[in-house]
Every structure is written in C-alpha cells, then in structure tokens.
Amino acid sequence: xxxxxxxxxxxxxxxxxxxxxxALDDFAAVGRPATPAEIKAWDIxxxxxxxxxxxxxxxxxxxxxxxxxxxxxxxxSFGESNKVFSPLVGGVEKGDLVTGHVAALLRKDFPARTxxxxxxxxxxxxxxxxxxxxxxxPKSLNNDQVYAVLAYLLNLSDIVTxxxxxxxxxxxxxxxxxPNRNGMxxxxxxxxxxxxxxxxxxxxxxNTACMSKCKAAPELVSSLPDYALSSHGNxxxxxxxxxxxxxxxxxxxxxVAEKPTPLKIAETAGCLGCHAxxxxxVGPAYAEVAAKxxxxxxxxxxxxxxxxxxxxxxxxxxxxxxxxxxDADLQAVVAWVLAGAAEx
Amino acid sequence: xxxxLDDDALTRARFDTLQAxxxxxxxxxxxxxxxxxxxxxxxxxxxxxxxxxxxALGGSARAVAEEAKPAGEDAILKLPPWSTSLGRPVAATxxxxxxxxxxxxxxxxxxxxxxxxxxSVSFMPLQGMFGIITPSGLHFERHHQGWQEIxxxxxxxxVHGSSDEFVRxxxxxxxxxxxxxxxxxxxxxxxxxxxxxxEWGNVAVPxxxxxxxxxxxxxxxxxxxxxxxxxxxxxxxxxxxVLAEGADGSSMTRTIPIELVTSGEAIVAYGQNGEMLxxxxxxxxxxxxxxxxxxxxxxxxxxxxxxxQPWATKDEAVHxxxxxxxxxxxxxxxxxxxxxxxxxxxxxxxxxxxxxxNVTGLAWSGRGKISRVDVSFxxxxxxxxxxxxxxxxxxxxxxxxxxxxxxGGPALLQSRAMDExxxxxxxxxxxxxxxxxxxxxHNNAIQSWKVSESGEVGNVQIL
Numbered sequence: 001x002x003x004x005x006x007x008x009x010x011x012x013x014x015x016x017x018x019x020x021x022x023a024l025d026d027f028a029a030v031g032r033p034a035t036p037a038e039i040k041a042w043d044i045x046x047x048x049x050x051x052x053x054x055x056x057x058x059x060x061x062x063x064x065x066x067x068x069x070x071x072x073x074x075x076x077s078f079g080e081s082n083k084v085f086s087p088l089v090g091g092v093e094k095g096d097l098v099t100g101h102v103a104a105l106l107r108k109d110f111p112a113r114t115x116x117x118x119x120x121x122x123x124x125x126x127x128x129x130x131x132x133x134x135x136x137x138p139k140s141l142n143n144d145q146v147y148a149v150l151a152y153l154l155n156l157s158d159i160v161t162x163x164x165x166x167x168x169x170x171x172x173x174x175x176x177x178x179p180n181r182n183g184m185x186x187x188x189x190x191x192x193x194x195x196x197x198x199x200x201x202x203x204x205x206x207n208t209a210c211m212s213k214c215k216a217a218p219e220l221v222s223s224l225p226d227y228a229l230s231s232h233g234n235x236x237x238x239x240x241x242x243x244x245x246x247x248x249x250x251x252x253x254x255x256v257a258e259k260p261t262p263l264k265i266a267e268t269a270g271c272l273g274c275h276a277x278x279x280x281x282v283g284p285a286y287a288e289v290a291a292k293x294x295x296x297x298x299x300x301x302x303x304x305x306x307x308x309x310x311x312x313x314x315x316x317x318x319x320x321x322x323x324x325x326x327d328a329d330l331q332a333v334v335a336w337v338l339a340g341a342a343e344x
Numbered sequence: 345x346x347x348x349l350d351d352d353a354l355t356r357a358r359f360d361t362l363q364a365x366x367x368x369x370x371x372x373x374x375x376x377x378x379x380x381x382x383x384x385x386x387x388x389x390x391x392x393x394x395x396x397x398x399x400a401l402g403g404s405a406r407a408v409a410e411e412a413k414p415a416g417e418d419a420i421l422k423l424p425p426w427s428t429s430l431g432r433p434v435a436a437t438x439x440x441x442x443x444x445x446x447x448x449x450x451x452x453x454x455x456x457x458x459x460x461x462x463x464s465v466s467f468m469p470l471q472g473m474f475g476i477i478t479p480s481g482l483h484f485e486r487h488h489q490g491w492q493e494i495x496x497x498x499x500x501x502x503v504h505g506s507s508d509e510f511v512r513x514x515x516x517x518x519x520x521x522x523x524x525x526x527x528x529x530x531x532x533x534x535x536x537x538x539x540x541x542x543e544w545g546n547v548a549v550p551x552x553x554x555x556x557x558x559x560x561x562x563x564x565x566x567x568x569x570x571x572x573x574x575x576x577x578x579x580x581x582x583x584x585x586v587l588a589e590g591a592d593g594s595s596m597t598r599t600i601p602i603e604l605v606t607s608g609e610a611i612v613a614y615g616q617n618g619e620m621l622x623x624x625x626x627x628x629x630x631x632x633x634x635x636x637x638x639x640x641x642x643x644x645x646x647x648x649x650x651x652x653q654p655w656a657t658k659d660e661a662v663h664x665x666x667x668x669x670x671x672x673x674x675x676x677x678x679x680x681x682x683x684x685x686x687x688x689x690x691x692x693x694x695x696x697x698x699x700x701x702n703v704t705g706l707a708w709s710g711r712g713k714i715s716r717v718d719v720s721f722x723x724x725x726x727x728x729x730x731x732x733x734x735x736x737x738x739x740x741x742x743x744x745x746x747x748x749x750x751x752g753g754p755a756l757l758q759s760r761a762m763d764e765x766x767x768x769x770x771x772x773x774x775x776x777x778x779x780x781x782x783x784x785x786h787n788n789a790i791q792s793w794k795v796s797e798s799g800e801v802g803n804v805q806i807l
Binding site: 024025026027031033034038039042043044045048049051083084085101105106113118119120121124125128131135138139180184187188189190191192193195203204206207208209210211213214215216217218220222224228231233235238239240241243244246247248250267 | 445446447448449450452454455456459460461462463469471472488489490502503504506512513514515516517521524525546547548549550551553554571574575576577584585587589593594595596597601603604635646647649651653654655656657658661662665666667668670671672673674675676677678679681688689691692693694695696701702716718722723724725726727728756760762767768769770771772774775778779786792794800801802803804805806807
C-alpha cells in the first residue's frame with residue numbers, strides 16, 4: 001500500500017478524533033522526516049525566553065582575547081569603531097540599568113545609536129554572534145567563545161564587572177539589568193494582528209483625500225543643495241538618451257574602460273570585503289602586501305596562496321580559499337597589488 | 345561646467361525633437377469623402393489630393409520642383425542599415441540581453457550609505473521602468489553578509505516546531521519535493537523597511553532611484569507555506585509565530601506573522617518572473633511575505649520553525665525598529681503602509697520642452713489594493729485623479745498615469761495614494777508629528793518634485 005493510501009486510511013480511521021488542523025503527509029512521497037541529529041544541527045535559535053540556549057560559559061577576560069583576535073578588525077578593540085559597521089558599544093549610562101530605558105536615545109546632541117543602546121533582549125546578541133559572527137567566518141565560534149565575547153561586550157557597556165563569567169544561568173540575571181530592556185513598544189498598527197499590542201491599533205496618520213484648496217500654499221522645507229547633486233555620479237548617464245526627459249549632467253562622464261580594472265575585479269570578486277588598499281581591514285592592506293614583497297618575484301606564490309587560502313603571514317585570521325575567480329583575473333589582481341595597488 | 349544642465353545635450357535633444365515634429369509625412373491627407381470617391385474609381389480625385397497635400401507641406405509648386413532635396417528628415421528619407429541588411433540569427437544570445445543602447449538602467453549603490461559592499465543596498469532604477477514588473481536583473485538588493493550561489497541539489501528546507509505540540513512531524517524537503525506540490529504564482533511588491541529612510545529629516549539624495557529604489561515587484565511562484573505546515577501536521581490553533589531562517593552566512597532570521605501563513609498568502613517561492621529566483625534574490629528558495637517589509641522575505645530559505653513566542657532576532661531587536669520621539673522603539677513593525685511616488689518626471693531629470701507630458705508613477709500598499717491615486721501640480725493645494733493602469737492587485741505595485749501640459753512655469757509635483765482600507769498616504773507634516781525624524785524605517789510620506797522654469801526637476805520636501 002502506498003504511503004498516500006496508508007495516511008488516507010489512517011486519517012479515515014482516526015478521522016473523528018483528529019483535530020481538523022492536522023493534515024499530515026498530504027503529498028505522497030514528498031518530503032521526509034527530519035532526523036533528530038539534523039534538527040539539532042540547524043535548530044540554533046535562542047529566543048527571549050532563552051529556549052534553545054546551549055550550555056557553556058566564558059569570562060570577560062577570555063572574551064577580550066577572542067574579540068581582539070577575531071572581531072576587533074571590524075568593530076575596534078572596544079566595540080566602538082564606526083569604520084565598517086555601526087558601533088556596538090557606547091551611549092549607555094549607569095542609570096539606564098535601573099530604568100531599563102537608555103536616556104541617550106532622547107538626547108538630540110547624541111546622534112549615535114549603538115547596539116547596546118537599542119537592544120532589549122540579551123538573547124538576541126547571543127543568538128546573532130553564534131549564527132553570524134565573525135563576519136567572514138560565521139558559525140566558527142564554539143559556544144564558550146560566544147559566551148566569552150558577549151561577556152566582554154557586556155563589560156565594555158558597564159553592565160557586568162571585569163571578573164564576570166557569563167553562562168547559561170547568569171545570562172538570565174543579565175537580562176534583568178539590560179539597559180534598554182523596557183525600551184520597546186508594540187503600540188502600532190504594523191503587525192497584522194493585535195498579538196503584541198493586545199488590542200487593535202489604528203494607523204498613526206489619518207490623511208484625507210482633499211481635492212481642492214487643501215491648504216493656503218505649499219510650505220517648502222527642504223531641497224537638495226547644489227553640491228549634493230553630483231554626489232551620485234552623472235545623472236545624465238542614469239537616464240535614457242531618449243524619451244520625455246533627459247538626466248541632468250551632474251558630473252563629467254567616466255571614461256569607458258576597455259576591460260575591468262584590477263580594482264574592479266577585486267571588488268567584484270569580494271576581495272575588498274576584507275582588504276583595503278591603504279588601511280588594514282580583516283586582512284592586510286594591499287599597500288602592505290606590496291611593500292612586503294617589494295623586489296621579490298612573489299606573483300606565482302601569491303596566486304597559489306589566494307587560490308588555496310592560507311594563514312599565519314598577516315595574523316591569525318585565515319584567508320579563505322578563492323576558487324571562483326578566473327585565472328586571468330587573479331593574475332591581474334596580483335600583478336596590480338604587487339605594483340602598489342593604484343586606485344586609478 | 346561640472347554641475348548643472350548639460351547644455352549641448354539638451355539643445356541637441358530639443359533640436360531633434362523639433363526636427364521630428366515639423367516635417368510631417370503627407371499621410372492622412374484623404375478625408376472620408378475622398379476615400380469613398382477613390383474607392384469608386386475616381387483616381388483623378390487622388391491625383392488632385394496629392395498635389396494639395398504637397399502644397400500644404402509648404403512648398404507649393406516649388407516643392408514638386410525641388411525633388412533633389414525632398415522635405416523630410418534623414419531618419420525617414422535615408423534608409424538606415426537595419427532596414428537594408430540581414431539581421432542576426434536566432435539564439436545568437438542564448439540568454440537575451442537588453443539592447444546595447446540600454447546602458448542607463450542599472451542597479452546602483454548610494455555613495456556613503458554603507459561602508460562595505462557585502463552589507464549594503466543596491467537601488468532599482470525606478471526613473472526608467474514601465475508597468476509594474478521589475479526585470480529580475482534590476483531587482484533591488486539588500487544583503488547583510490554578501491550573497492551566495494547555492495547548489496540547488498544540495499539545498500534543503502526543514503520545517504519543524506519549537507516542540508511537537510506545534511508541528512507533529514518535522515520534515516525535510518528538497519527542490520524535487522517542493523516542485524511536485526501544486527504551486528501558485530502571484531505578483532507582489534517587495535519594499536525594504538528602510539526605503540526612503542535617508543529622507544526622514546530632510547532631502548538627502550537626488551533621484552527617485554535613491555529615494556524609493558529599495559522597491560521591486562515580481563511574479564513569484566512557489567508553494568503556500570500553509571500547505572507545507574499542514575503537510576507536517578501543524579496545529580494552527582497553537583501556532584502564533586513562525587521563524588524563517590536563511591542558509592547564507594548570516595543565517596538571517598525573522599519572526600513571521602502566522603496570520604499571513606494561515607491566510608495562504610506567504611509563499612515558499614522558487615520562481616521569479618517565469619524563471620528561477622536570481623542568486624541575489626535568494627536562489628533557489630525564498631520566503632514571500634506579501635505586504636511585509638523585505639527583510640522578512642528571508643532569502644536562501646533553509647528552515648521554518650513554528651512556535652508561540654516571537655524570537656527578537658537581530659533584525660527585529662537591533663535593526664528594523666522605529667525610534668519614536670519619546671525614545672521608545674516600535675518593535676515588530678512589519679506592514680508597509682500605503683505609499684506612492686511619481687517616477688517620471690522626477691528628481692535629476694530635465695523636461696525637454698513645454699507641452700504635453702505623461703506624469704507616471706507607482707502606488708502600493710501592504711494592506712491590500714490601491715483604490716485611487718491623486719496627483720498635484722501645485723504642491724498639494726489642488727489635486728486631480730490619476731488613471732490606474734490594470735492590473736490592480738493586492739499588495740502589488742499599481743502603475744498610475746495622468747496627462748499634464750507644462751506651461752514652462754515652476755511646478756510642484758506630488759502623488760497621493762489611497763488603499764482599499766480607506767487609508768490615505770500621509771504628508772511629511774503628518775508623519776513627523778507622530779514619529780519625529782529619527783525613525784529610519786517606514787517613511788511613506790508624499791514625495792515632492794520641483795519643476796523649475798529651466799525644466800530641471802529637483803527633490804524637495806513640502807509640508
């Protein structure tokens with residue numbers, strides 16, 4: 001008997017007692033049961049009630065070491081950097097731990113909004129660091145390292161002391177003093193049911209479709225300054241050369257490149273995600289690489305290294321193997337880097 | 345002159361327009377009575393009419409005499425190469441590409457918006473699009489940790505519950521499995537919650553591509569998520585929320601409203617505009633959550649989990665929250681409220697000449713169908729109804745058009761949409777009165793374009 005008829009027979013047999021919502025195995029031989037090991041491998045989310053939180057622990061001190069090695073290149077040693085991403089740390093005051101409202105969110109003279117100023121749930125940070133960090137090697141931290149990194153960030157935000165050890169029990173105490181834990185509101189109409197607000201909420205604006213003499217005169221409050229017109233390139237090239245309008249010429253046209261420049265190849269291949277030309281990023285600056293190998297014939301070595309990946313020359317962050325870039329492109333990029341990585 | 349009007353190009357364009365306009369071919373010169381007579385065999389009538397038509401061209405007998413230099417433009421009188429040569433064969437480009445003249449309509453980044461291209465946005469060129477469907481190659485992009493090329497034969501979708509009480513039987517589906525299940529195809533818009541976010545406080549960017557280009561619309565094909573949940577034995581009475589998770593490095597997660605799952609609207613999609621999803625849009629599987637901001641349309645979808653608590657994931661507890669003037673963040677704001685924008689004429693463009701124009705744009709609502717769009721030419725003092733172009737579908741872009749004769753004077757163009765719930769798109773004053781200027785997300789204010797006497801169109805904000 002096919003699986004479909006088996007389930008049909010079962011459904012008929014149990015029909016009277018089965019809740020209507022259950023309609024198991026609707027499609028014969030489509031899909032298969034997930035094994036417990038498979039569910040365990042992917043079921044990595046941790047919710048605000050800490051369901052799914054794994055066992056483990058990490059100290060502030062351990063976290064500092066992991067952070068310096070794997071996170072500081074993007075976030076800065078103290079989670080303060082605005083270079084690659086918005087700052088993680090800053091803007092939290094001692095009093096916020098008591099009120100559960102970050103006071104700086106009301107300050108007009110404090111435009112920054114760091115992660116710790118916003119987040120209400122410490123589970124969010126654990127969940128995210130575990131699933132997505134480090135940026136170029138997600139899911140490479142073990143649970144103890146995740147606890148440690150989070151402990152270090154909590155310490156930088158003055159939420160826990162220098163000797164604090166974060167684990168699957170103490171994290172619940174941390175939640176009670178999260179600085180913006182009371183900073184969320186569900187009083188809005190932008191979820192399709194009142195499951196959060198408890199009652200239906202009307203949209204917060206109520207314009208009308210007035211058709212004539214709707215106001216005395218239009219009040220023009222903002223327009224694009226002239227200098228900003230050219231900030232997005234030559235708008236003439238961003239519109240067709242025929243039709244009812246033309247784009248305004250806002251910059252000189254870039255010369256048409258015969259073939260992509262090495263810089264463009266590097267950008268397209270994703271190299272610039274980790275390497276910058278003059279500044280150290282996740283990986284070394286191209287200028288540093290050029291300086292190191294100056295006078296050597298390092299081309300073949302670097303091509304092999306980029307192709308196969310490697311670690312240890314520039315620190316402990318591994319350079320992942322680059323299998324997708326074409327040979328000719330790779331050689332062009334290496335030659336360009338060794339020649340000093342000119343930006344033009 | 346580095347900035348400002350490209351005088352040469354514009355003069356040339358206006359001249360070309362003029363050339364095309366003044367030299368009319370002598371067509372339609374027969375009136376109905378003459379056609380009847382010609383039909384009855386009176387060819388002398390026709391001969392007479394030819395002479396009259398040529399005379400009307402402005403040369404009378406002289407025009408006939410100057411056959412060496414006929415009146416007309418070269419685009420017609422001299423046959424172009426494409427009319428006098430053999431064209432290229434079929435399948436010369438096995439996957440067809442736009443004309444080589446179509447170089448302007450490209451996805452673009454907004455300089456300075458983000459620091460790293462793998463965690464950034466590219467904007468759709470709304471200024472030159474027609475109808476409502478976004479060509480897949482121009483669909484806007486928002487990636488949090490770069491985009492991936494996923495081998496479809498290795499891709500799996502897991503459906504399970506926070507516990508057995510929500511889903512009785514956790515299951516795994518391959519693409520083979522999913523494509524055997526009866527599918528649906530539906531057209532929906534997708535808009536990033538941060539679309540127009542740069543403009544909350546003041547005008548910041550020059551064109552509609554950058555003000556509104558985190559918007560696209562496609563026909564999506566796939567299986568209703570409800571069908572899969574039922575196949576796994578979901579208890580829809582207990583289920584309150586669904587978690588969707590991606591297979592990319594960020595394994596991005598969002599809490600999905602169960603209401604859009606039970607309604608059958610949420611789709612586990614593999615198709616986009618008749619072909620597979622593009623890698624940048626989640627190939628081979630993404631969630632489609634009609635009416636809800638793009639971040640919830642999880643790309644490279646690998647897992648669906650059913651539970652009764654929201655997850656407060658990074659993109660709903662750190663980002664995609666709306667900061668209110670009282671310092672509180674609105675969390676789980678998801679629905680994209682009614683909004684519209686005029687796409688042509690729009691910021692950064694220049695009108696060619698006085699006279700007739702088609703003012704055209706797009707309207708959409710996360711709560712259903714667009715019921716009307718009004719357009720103002722005087723900054724919102726007076727309004728006229730625009731024509732809605734079919735199809736008008738729920739939670740889908742709707743194209744509107746309205747004719748306009750530009751008299752050469754200054755004008756302030758606005759569009760204002762209303763959806764089937766009766767909700768009317770707000771102006772900036774109304775929006776800022778409630779939400780201040782620091783929200784970043786969900787700016788659905790009426791957009792204004794200022795047309796100056798030179799024909800230049802600029803981005804402005806009007807209260």
